[in-house]
Ligand code: SF4
């Protein structure tokens with residue numbers, strides 16, 4: 487097996503989650519890598535912790551979760567937003583507001 491094949495596929499949360507944020511995905515994630523706060527309009531997946539197990543994807547009632555890069559709207563931007571929240575939550579919130587307009 488190549489080294490690349492052993493890298494887990496990261497999942498990301500995207501625009502349909504905005505202002506829904508029902509936390510169904512949080513409840514099923516086995517490694518607790520989906521986070522949010524009262525100040526946020528979405529949940530965020532920690533790309534350093536996600537194992538790519540796929541359990542969150544079918545649990546989302548609005549189809550907001552995609553494999554990294556798979557979002558039909560601004561795929562790179564949503565990948566960036568998920569990772570950004572773990573470094574700079576305020577910047578991630580501002581980016582969500584921009585993307586959700
Ligand atoms: S793919 Fe698995 S590990 Fe990654 S966020 Fe979803 S439930 Fe959690």
Ligand code: SF4
Nearest residue numbers: 503507508509511546
């Ligand atoms: S299940 Fe979907 S809508 Fe609910 S918090 Fe997770 S990504 Fe957002």
